[in-house]
Amino acid sequence: MKEILSGNEAIARGAYEAGVKVACAYPGTPSTEILENTIRYREIDSSWATNEKVALEVGIGASFVGARSLVTMKHVGVNVAADPLFTLSYTGVNGGLVLVCADDPELHSSQNEQDSRNYAKFAKVPMLEPADSQECLEFTKLAYEISEKYDTPVLLRTTTRISHSKSVVNMGERTGAVRDAKIEKNAAKFVMLPGNARVRHVAVEERTVQLSKDGCGMPINRVEMRDGKIGVITAGIAYQHVREALPEASVLKLGMVHPLPFDLIGDFAAKVEKLYVVEELDPFIEEQVKAIGIPVIGKEIISICGELTPGRVRKAFGLPENAQSAVEKLPGRPPNMCPGCPHRGVFYTLNQLKAYVSGDIGCYTLGFMPPLSAMDTCVCMGASIGMATGAVKVLPPEERKKVVAVIGDSTFLHTGINGLMDMVYNKGAATVIILDNRITAMTGRQENPGSGHTLMNDPANAVDFELLCKAIGVKNVRTINPLDLDECRTVISEEMERPETSVIITDKPCVLIKREGIFKAGAPLQVVDESCTGCRACLKIGCPAIEWVPASGKKGKAHIDPLLCNGCDVCSQLCKFSAIQEAK
């Protein structure tokens, strides 16, 4: 059967066809849709974990008792999961285990541009890299075969342009090789005490050598001989751009990017006059080819930063660029918090209170943008609370009061809770605001342990944040309505004054939650023209529903788009002239 699938959909399909029984992940762009698609197959138990480390541990548990498991995450998630990954490399698997890591060259929605191929080399595990959706499906299935044959977890690396591109895929069936789970104890293999681990390390090194040799005969590493003048070693999406820009070039297309098939590379190098490596981000292949003594051109002509495009490849090879229309500079169009977003009132208040806001990763990171301009740091998931602890350790007492950490519900449960335990235990005197909007909003509204539903849409326990904070020792826990500016100002300023840890929890849901009865929009508001003095106070919250309408010769006025307004009422609290009222 032929369908157009995204890379993510094709990986989900591949996992299904490979007989996967357990799939686990923490959402992260561009990897998120893999698990949102494995739920189409009821044979797979799919779940969101609280973070990537836990997701991998769930996968490992299923593998050790014999079932095939799939774990997915974005590139920065691999940093969180790195601890179990490196030792999993030593234990190997029982049922096949595939870890998908989705990189984001060009940082379309990420905080850094790391190249996960380095993890394959660092953790000493094989990595496959598909170049379109068909390969996403096939490589996923092959990864399970390799995993079991070589007793190793297998990394499957995608990039944004693979994850979120669609192409035509021929689908197969779920195979007969579905493995049943069963307890088989084997402490020498699965208990990594030093004595056992030393033995396993030898096996790991032998495995890499063997895979490199066997890789030379794998059909996924293939030589396409065309013109002999130029030879290009490439993989993943870069292969497609090379075929587009250099249709006559001979190509060694690598499907397995670690370990590299060195003999095959040597043979290919001998057949072409000039050898290039075209790869996104790091000179991962290039450095290893150079290290075996084969001269090759790579990062001299292709940037180490950003993603490739057909045009960038053309330029690198000195080919004429296509004519392009020159357009004048335009206002940017960055993403914005939605109309009615419960974060807006909190960030407005933090700006007013001149807080030093230790930020985190989620929709609320957009609170750094003007006019809210109320976020001063953003490093990684769960970091805001720990960083606030560090800041108050060194600031003078008056400055200390300004330190406020903000963190979302899902991010708090991801790794923020560890930071909070540390802050309480080590007597960090900062204010923490948990922006609980009942959903993992930024990645597209995934359920989490605070939302009360599982990925497979079953009702589940919802974490009680107030009780949880008290249980780990926070004495001062207050819940506020983030849409009430007076309440925000009173409570946040009181807690900022307090010389010990305090937690404020907001209690309004994300406006995009689709589940019935959670988000209820208020009546749309309108600006009463006669009362509007043009003072612009309502513009300070940066709501997409409020527009400034300039008027020539006299003061302009604000206008609210009734179709966009969700009736949160934050803007009317800013209007001293009662010019914002319920629309009639």
Next chain:
Amino acid sequence: MSDKVTNIVLVGVGGQGILLAAEILSETFMLAGFDVKKSEIHGMSQRGGSVVSHVRYGKEVFSPMVPEGEGDILFGFELMESYRYLSLLKPGGTVVVNDLCIAPPSVLVGQEQYPADMALKIQELCPDCLLVDGQNLAIQAGNARAANTVLLGAVSKRLDIEEKYWIEAIEKMVPKKALAVNLKAFEMGRGLK
């Protein structure tokens, strides 16, 4: 079938139905027997940001991204975003654009102005430009949200693909309850000169 790959760039603002339109285009081309690739950036763009999707079809398609300056059609859902991405279009390329301005944040708060005469500037650079009153036509078809399907109809007239494949794709991709309106919106778009 010739080796020529046809390149379509869809641009607009998050929430306008661009991704669904790109899905319908891709489905249509696959049903008509072509190799198809589609690429897009979403995630942050869901929240009112700029959205760009590339759709390419032909006998064999390699890169999922339309090479710079090789776009055959720019399919725009909003004027300023359409102007912004004209560099992807080839000289003499076709533009089908919704006659609609959506103000970005800096314009909403009065810091910058929405650039004047966007439609004229697009037409100056690309004389083969069809300006579509998508919103009003969609309301006439029965739902303001069907503007993307009106535009799709207008784009479909500029491609050499039998109508039955378009209809089949729309029937497959559009939710049942919205199908009648969308089919009407599509026909209205196809009727535009």
